Amino acid sequence: MRDEKSKLIKIMNELVRFYLKNGIHHVEMQLDYDKDHGMVSLTGCCGKMEESVLEDLNQILNSPRKDETEEYYWNLIGSNDFSEMHLLGSLVDCGEVFYDGCNLKINVKRKY
Amino acid sequence: MENVVNKSLQHSEELKYRIIIGYSLFMLLTSFFFNTPREIVQGMGRIIVSPSLLLSDYMVIGNIGSSTANAGILMLSSIFIAKKNKALMNGPLIAAIFTIGGFAFFGKNIYNVISIVTGVYLHSLIKKEHFTKFLLPAFFGTALSPLVSQVSFGFGFALPLGILLGNILGILIGIILPPLASSFVRFHNGFNLYNIGFTAGITGMLFMSFFRSFELQTPPTSIVYQGGNLVLGSYLLLIFISMIVVKLIISGPNLDKFKKLMTYSGRLVTDFVTLEGFGVTMFNMGLLGIIGLIYVLLVGGEISGPVIGGLFTLIGFGAFGKHPKNIMPLIVGVYIASLLKTWEASSVSGLLTALFGTTLAPISGQYGWKFGILAGFIHMSVVTNIGYLHGGMNLYNNGFSGGFVAAILVPIIESFKKEQEDER
Numbered sequence: 001m002r003d004e005k006s007k008l009i010k011i012m013n014e015l016v017r018f019y020l021k022n023g024i025h026h027v028e029m030q031l032d033y034d035k036d037h038g039m040v041s042l043t044g045c046c047g048k049m050e051e052s053v054l055e056d057l058n059q060i061l062n063s064p065r066k067d068e069t070e071e072y073y074w075n076l077i078g079s080n081d082f083s084e085m086h087l088l089g090s091l092v093d094c095g096e097v098f099y100d101g102c103n104l105k106i107n108v109k110r111k112y
Numbered sequence: 113m114e115n116v117v118n119k120s121l122q123h124s125e126e127l128k129y130r131i132i133i134g135y136s137l138f139m140l141l142t143s144f145f146f147n148t149p150r151e152i153v154q155g156m157g158r159i160i161v162s163p164s165l166l167l168s169d170y171m172v173i174g175n176i177g178s179s180t181a182n183a184g185i186l187m188l189s190s191i192f193i194a195k196k197n198k199a200l201m202n203g204p205l206i207a208a209i210f211t212i213g214g215f216a217f218f219g220k221n222i223y224n225v226i227s228i229v230t231g232v233y234l235h236s237l238i239k240k241e242h243f244t245k246f247l248l249p250a251f252f253g254t255a256l257s258p259l260v261s262q263v264s265f266g267f268g269f270a271l272p273l274g275i276l277l278g279n280i281l282g283i284l285i286g287i288i289l290p291p292l293a294s295s296f297v298r299f300h301n302g303f304n305l306y307n308i309g310f311t312a313g314i315t316g317m318l319f320m321s322f323f324r325s326f327e328l329q330t331p332p333t334s335i336v337y338q339g340g341n342l343v344l345g346s347y348l349l350l351i352f353i354s355m356i357v358v359k360l361i362i363s364g365p366n367l368d369k370f371k372k373l374m375t376y377s378g379r380l381v382t383d384f385v386t387l388e389g390f391g392v393t394m395f396n397m398g399l400l401g402i403i404g405l406i407y408v409l410l411v412g413g414e415i416s417g418p419v420i421g422g423l424f425t426l427i428g429f430g431a432f433g434k435h436p437k438n439i440m441p442l443i444v445g446v447y448i449a450s451l452l453k454t455w456e457a458s459s460v461s462g463l464l465t466a467l468f469g470t471t472l473a474p475i476s477g478q479y480g481w482k483f484g485i486l487a488g489f490i491h492m493s494v495v496t497n498i499g500y501l502h503g504g505m506n507l508y509n510n511g512f513s514g515g516f517v518a519a520i521l522v523p524i525i526e527s528f529k530k531e532q533e534d535e536r
Contacts, residue, residue: 063386068199071245073381075294076302081526082478087381 003074004112007091008038013078014088015106019044021083022053024104036112037093043105054097060085061095061108128201128390131358132209133191135351139213140184142347147177156182160223163266164258165330166504167460169218169417171337176344179417183216183424186225190251193229197244203383203393203432208251210397210431214424215254217417219507224257224264227279231286238287249290252308255508256285256316262505267328285315296515302380303478303518305433306425306471309511316502316512323503330503336460337416344415348405348423355398355427363391370395377477378433385431397430400439404467407443411457411466418460422467429470438477438484439470445488453492465492468510472518479525491517 012031019027024044032039069090077084077091089095091110098105143152155170155178162173170179190209199205212220232250236243243250263269264278293311304310320330363369369392376382384393404426408419426434446466450457457466469491476484495513506512 064200066200066202066386067242067244068202068247069204069381069383071241071290072204072248072293072307073297073302075298076380079298079301082301082379084381086383086387090381 004038004110005033007074008033008040008110010074010078011038011088011091011108011110012040012042014084015040015042015108017078017081017083018057018085018106019046019104022046022049022104037109038112039107039109041105041107043103045102046104048101049099049104054099057085057106058095058097060089061092061097061106063089065093066090124390125201127362128385129191129195131390131394132201132206133188136184136187136191136209136213138184138351139180139187143177143179143181143184145177146180147175151175152177152181155179156221159221161265162221162261163330163333164219164221164224164261165266165333166258166499166507166509167218167334167336167418168258169335169337170221171217171340171417172335176337176340179217182221183213185222186216186220187213189222193250194247197242197247199244199247201385203385204248204381205251206385206393206397207425207428207432208248210428211425212251212254214421214428215507217420217424219421220254220257221261224260224278224282225254227260227282228253228257228286228289231283231288232290233286234283235287235290246290249293249308250286252306252508253286253289253293253312255308255312255506255511256289257282258507259285259316259319259505262330266330267323281319285319289315297380300515300518301522303474303522304471304511304514305378305380305429305473306468306508306511306514307380309471309506309508310515312506312508313498313502313512313515316506320501320503320505330505333504334460336414336418338414341409341415344420345405345409348401348415348420352398352401352405352427355394355401359391359395359398362394363389367392367395374435374437376433376435377474378435378438379474379478380433382433382474383431384433384435393431396435397427399436400430400434401427403436403439407466408463411447411463413458413463414460416460419463419467422464426467426470429473433477434470434473435477438473441476441481441484442466442470442472442488442491445469445485445490446492447488448485449489449492455492455496461496465495465510468508469495469514471511471514475518475521475525479529483521483525487517487521490521 024046027044030041092108095108155174159174260282475487
């Protein structure tokens with residue numbers, strides 16, 4: 001369970017990195033650490049987002065968990081300047097992407 | 113709808129498993145092409161009791177047939193464990209299976225891998241986590257299997273004591289490797305594909321320091337097969353070409369996905385099977401094997417057990433980060449180094465550095481070919497200077513060296529890149 005907190009922090013860092021990289025410089029964050037799962041939500045005001053980027057993101061966040069890579073590589077996410085969104089996708093169970101033309105909201109959920 | 117998707121996924125998983133099992137069976141069954149069953153069993157016996165330090169070519173210690181049989185058995189055992197734990201046959205797992213197969217030609221055998229895998233399994237029990245999460249450290253962690261063999265048969269202990277001590281140390285290594293591997297990956301930020309090589313190097317260095325403090329030394333070892341280029345080259349070429357044929361059967365001749373695959377930097381974690389599909393990944397693997405083989409023959413090298421290990425690791429990581437565009441600069445860098453420095457490109461160490469040096473492929477993938485050449489050039493010097501630290505007990509010596517090279521180069525490149533970006 002100790003690692004779970006670290007993993008959740010790293011997931012949040014990776015998502016913040018994604019926002020900043022896409023020019024979203026004001027981000028609201030919420031982290032819920034519950035008994036059997038954790039949730040991270042981010043909202044930020046942005047300009048135009050490419051449809052393909054949002055589709056890719058949605059697909060990545062909803063790709064199946066990959067237990068094989070989790071323990072070995074989870075330390076790589078959210079720790080430097082390089083994107084690890086695919087790795088993030090393998091660490092979360094599901095995700096939601098909302099974009100209304102102005103605000104981008106991302107929710108991800110990870111079961112322990 | 114979900115059921116249909118699950119069934120389709122299950123079907124494609126079955127296919128991937130069958131194909132990788134096919135290659136493992138091919139290795140096992142073709143061993144009889146090289147030697148008689150009796151010779152294979154006798155060779156296997158010699159392999160098992162060999163200290164297996166770098167470089168111990170099992171094709172000399174045993175024979176060609178027992179080496180290929182050893183590779184087949186270890187690959188099949190790995191697949192069995194993966195299947196039993198419901199692991200997905202993705203890039204990292206394919207890389208691990210082919211790496212084990214490759215090193216079964218010079219260092220890993222059915223005896224010396226067991227205790228390390230058992231240790232990692234015990235780690236999963238202690239952590240109360242499913243073993244699937246630790247499959248990669250378990251498989252790649254067998255890099256330190258010579259330590260088990262050396263303690264069992266090489267240090268001169270009475271046989272029962274040696275076997276007991278060797279296996280206890282193997283289990284201990286298995287228990288401590290997963291957290292170390294997970295932590296050390298940050299040292300090079302995923303730019304060294306053989307992350308366990310770095311972890312095993314540090315761990316091997318620790319154990320070797322203890323051994324030396326008790327006056328237990330490992331002898332310099334260089335047992336290398338020679339004179340089999342025609343037969344072994346044809347054998348390997350058949351395997352590599354068959355991978356391209358598998359792609360044609362699975363996904364047709366279209367190479368659009370391959371073009372996309374070559375745009376990835378290859379930095380950890382780049383799973384080509386998940387990103388671009390199994391067919392094109394097999395194509396990439398076959399192509400990398402052919403490139404590696406051509407290089408070995410062009411520089412006048414000999415195909416030995418370690419070289420086969422290098423080629424198998426190259427094709428394995430063709431599913432997990434390597435492609436022609438990001439490995440070529442590394443190989444060129446190593447070749448240039450061999451022209452200017454004291455090592456021959458055709459020597460075993462020159463060949464192994466060129467093949468295994470592609471562990472740094474993400475550097476050229478991320479920063480361009482010039483930095484790839486530079487990384488290869490530097491790597492050639494570092495790799496030949498660090499083997500002493502672990503006394504030849506870490507089979508992934510290039511992964512050990514690659515960790516240092518990446519950790520030194522990447523921050524420097526990043527620093528100047530950021531300054532240029534700031535100036536803009």
